[in-house]
Amino acid sequence: MKFQEYTVSAPGFPPLKILRPIPLGEEPWGVLAPLRGTPWGDLLSVINGEVLSHALHGHVAPLMQSIGRPPQASLKLVPDRYRTCSQHKDCLLASSHCHPCKKLPACYLPPHLEGEEIAAAATVALAWAEDRYVIVVEGAEFSL
Secondary structure: OOEEEEEEEEOOEEEEEEEEEOOEOOEOOHHHHHHOOOHHHHOOEEEEHHHHHHHHOOOOHHHHHHOOOOHHHHHHHOOHHHOOOOOOOOOOOOOOOOOOOOOOOOOOOOOOOOOHHHHHHHHHHHHHHOOOEEEEEEOOOOOO
């Protein structure tokens, strides 16, 4: 497993679906590390570990304040250069949804990226299409 999925709920807040890369050693970005410093990485929310821990224990307000824009808004902020699927011209199933949007097909491969960046960005885009926040957690966490 390369990611953890959470659904955080608290009275008065809508449920938040979250996807978080599992840290690799001292690397909190895990498998999303290739996106750091790219336009895709710039769209991810970096959350303090303590804030996430509080949210997982029912105190969601600090997470809501720091999680940033909704996933659907992030889909719209992907720069034009990285939007249309790299397979679009050769794909038999190509449609008007072959770019980051709510109906993004699972076969989407972002253009103008290389190696591990492609898989990482595709995972992020598909998570956003599912209305799931993608976060990177930095700093110490706690559990009760």
